[in-house]
Each structure stands twice: as C-alpha cells, then as structure tokens.
Amino acid sequence: MSKFNLAVLPGDGIGPEVTAEATKVLNAVADKFGHTFAYTYAPVGAVAIDETGDPLPDSTLQLCRDSDALLFGAIGHPRFDNDPSAKVRPEQGLLRLRKELGLYANLRPVAGYAELVDLSPLRPERIKGVDMLIVRELTGGIYFGEKGRLNDGNTAYDTCTYHRHEIERIVKMGFAEARARRSKLTLVDKANVMESSRLWREITRELAEENTDVELNFMFVDNAAMQLILNPAQFDVIVTSNMFGDILSDASSVLAGSLGLLPSSSVGATVGMFEPIHGSWPEGAGQDRANPVAAILSAAMLLDHLKLREEATDIRRAVNTALAAGVGTEDLRPRERIGTRAFGDRIARGVTYSG
Numbered sequence: 638m639s640k641f642n643l644a645v646l647p648g649d650g651i652g653p654e655v656t657a658e659a660t661k662v663l664n665a666v667a668d669k670f671g672h673t674f675a676y677t678y679a680p681v682g683a684v685a686i687d688e689t690g691d692p693l694p695d696s697t698l699q700l701c702r703d704s705d706a707l708l709f710g711a712i713g714h715p716r717f718d719n720d721p722s723a724k725v726r727p728e729q730g731l732l733r734l735r736k737e738l739g740l741y742a743n744l745r746p747v748a749g750y751a752e753l754v755d756l757s758p759l760r761p762e763r764i765k766g767v768d769m770l771i772v773r774e775l776t777g778g779i780y781f782g783e784k785g786r787l788n789d790g791n792t793a794y795d796t797c798t799y800h801r802h803e804i805e806r807i808v809k810m811g812f813a814e815a816r817a818r819r820s821k822l823t824l825v826d827k828a829n830v831m832e833s834s835r836l837w838r839e840i841t842r843e844l845a846e847e848n849t850d851v852e853l854n855f856m857f858v859d860n861a862a863m864q865l866i867l868n869p870a871q872f873d874v875i876v877t878s879n880m881f882g883d884i885l886s887d888a889s890s891v892l893a894g895s896l897g898l899l900p901s902s903s904v905g906a907t908v909g910m911f912e913p914i915h916g917s918w919p920e921g922a923g924q925d926r927a928n929p930v931a932a933i934l935s936a937a938m939l940l941d942h943l944k945l946r947e948e949a950t951d952i953r954r955a956v957n958t959a960l961a962a963g964v965g966t967e968d969l970r971p972r973e974r975i976g977t978r979a980f981g982d983r984i985a986r987g988v989t990y991s992g
C-alpha cells in the first residue's frame with residue numbers, strides 16, 4: 638500500500654477525455670490494491686495559452702517537479718497550425734516540459750493485436766509477430782539546436798547537434814531495453830550523410846563492446862522507413878535521434894491498427910511522464926468518440942515505472958480482454974461500438990474483477 642502524487646496535464650482537444658478514463662482505471666487499481674493516487678491537475682498547451690498566455694506556466698512546471706509521475710493528455714490546436722507567424726505555440730509547452738524535466742528518453746512500444754489485424758492497411762502476414770520498442774532521444778538534436786533566420790528572413794536554418802553524453806545515455810538505455818526483450822538493437826541514423834549520425838555510430842560501436850550479449854545492427858533511416866512496412870517483425874528495439882524517432886513512431890503506429898492504442902513514456906533523470914502517442918484530435922473533442930486505450934496503457938507504463946508491476950499487468954490484461962471481446966470505439970471498427978466513457982468503464986471493471 639502506497640501513496641503517490643500524480644500530476645495530471647490533460648491538455649487540448651480529446652486530452653481531457655482520454656486522461657479521465659486513464660484516472661478512472663487507475664482508481665480501479667487503487668481500490669483493488671489499496672494504493673492512493675492523489676491527482677493534481679494543471680494546464681498545458683493551448684488551454685494554458687488561453688488561461689495564462691504561456692503554454693507551460695511556471696505553476697504547472699513546479700507541480701510536475703513535485704510529483705511522483707505525470708499523466709499527460711494531448712497538445713495542439715488547429716488555430717496555431719496554419720499560422721507560421723504565431724509566436725507562442727502549444728507544442729512549445731511540451732518541448733519545454735521535456736527539456737526542463739530532463740526527459741531524454743521516449744519509449745514507444747508497438748505490438749499488433751491478433752483481433753485487430755484487419756484494421757491495418759498492411760496485409761496480416763506482414764504485421765504478424767510485430768512486437769517492437771522505439772527508443773527515441775527526446776531532448777536534443779534538431780528539435781533543440783540553434784535555429785533562426787538570415788538575410789531579411791529569406792534563409793532559415795535548424796541545426797542538429799548531439800553531444801557524446803546525450804548519445805551515450807540514450808544508447809545505453811537502448812541496450813538495456815533490448816536485453817530485457819529479445820536482445821536485438823537497431824541504431825537508425827543517416828550516417829551516410831550526417832556527421833552527428835556518424836558520432837552516434839561511433840559511440841554505439843564503443844558501447845557494443847560492453848554489451849556483447851545484444852545483437853546490434855545499423856540501418857539508415859530511409860531504409861528503416863521502408864523496412865517498417867515491408868518486414869516490421871524484424872525489429873526488437875530501435876534506438877534513434879529525436880526527429881527520426883518522431884517520424885518512425887508515427888509510421889509504426891499503423892502496424893497496431895490504430896493510433897488510439899499506443900502509449901508512451903518519457904523518462905530521464907527525474908519524474909517520468911506518460912502519454913498517448915496520438916494528438917489532440919480537435920474535431921473529435923467533447924464527443925465521447927476518442928479511443929482511451931492509449932491513455933490507459935500509458936497509465937500502465939506509469940505503474941511499471943513506479944514498480945507496481947502486478948497492477949500494470951492487470952490493466953494490460955483488462956485492455957486485451959475488452960479488445961478480444963470485440964468492444965471498442967469507432968476507430969477499432971468493433972462488433973460492439975461504444976463511446977470513450979463506456980470503454981473506460983469496461984476496462985476499469987476488467988481491472989476490478991480480474992485475477
């Protein structure tokens with residue numbers, strides 16, 4: 638029996654709806670195992686801009702620092718997307734949060750569900766056996782390098798910079814994650830073109846000497862994009878830089894059938910943050926249509942991080958049972974179509990009555 642202080646940052650669009658289902662399921666876990674989860678809510682993203690002018694208010698950041706873990710919803714609003722002149726953007730809140738909290742590793746597991754193979758645009762035989770983890774560097778590279786404009790604004794640049802220590806810590810995590818799975822690590826880079834990629838390769842080769850039990854291979858990112866579609870089951874753990882990981886993780890979400898199923902964790906030195914990989918889906922907001930599974934499975938990753946393994950397993954089992962029973966939100970094209978809240982209820986009940 639333990640007590641945990643959780644910061645909940647629901648964010649924009651469908652974020653509040655899906656995080657509500659995640660806390661519902663966490664409450665079922667708390668009741669069953671005698672834990673206490675104390676939630677404190679704070680604004681981030683477009684809602685925070687509306688309230689305070691800042692996508693990451695100081696009070697939100699402070700709350701995160703003082704919490705045991707963070708549950709994050711989604712961020713983004715269309716009114717900023719098509720306005721290149723916008724000075725303040727919701728996404729800045731998320732990027733700052735990652736940087737300020739030192740969340741340098743983003744872990745995105747992707748597995749296929751047997752019941753859902755028909756949802757993927759890929760043929761079932763291609764996605765059979767898919768079970769991989771993308772380990773994406775999250776606080777460096779082109780996202781955070783020097784950027785700007787020259788020549789009266791007619792030249793723009795973004796630089797990709799990586800320091801040895803940033804590469805070492807993420808690649809080490811890649812090896813450790815691989816060891817806990819099927820012991821295969823693929824470094825995805827663009828070492829035929831980029832100097833920063835060559836440094837990644839150099840350091841990864843060095844680390845391989847201390848990790849000889851893990852099979853290591855290298856793949857250029859363009860080829861990796863193709864391989865993810867042609868033969869995704871070949872991958873166990875992929876470790877890669879910030880932007881390559883961003884792109885490849887959206888691509889790999891197709892393998893699971895719906896973006897609405899995939900959770901992620903962002904971890905580093907301090908408090909961990911757990912969030913669905915999907916965005917804020919503004920058109921679907923407030924309609925009880927969003928799939929809460931990605932948020933609920935993110936809560937399971939949160940429990941793993943707090944070393945509550947049995948609790949996390951209960952959540953995953955409840956999700957699997959619901960999917961196997963053919964119930965779900967519209968994106969899953971289920972036999973029995975239900976809304977966000979009913980789906981969350983069902984999974985929460987699954988937690989209560991399983992095991």
Ligand code: IPM
Binds near residue numbers: 712713728732883
């Ligand atoms: C993600 C998102 C973010 C990113 C955006 C919202 C800034 O796409 O978490 O993958 O690019 O990292």
Ligand code: MG
Binds near residue numbers: 883884887
């Ligand atoms: Mg992304």
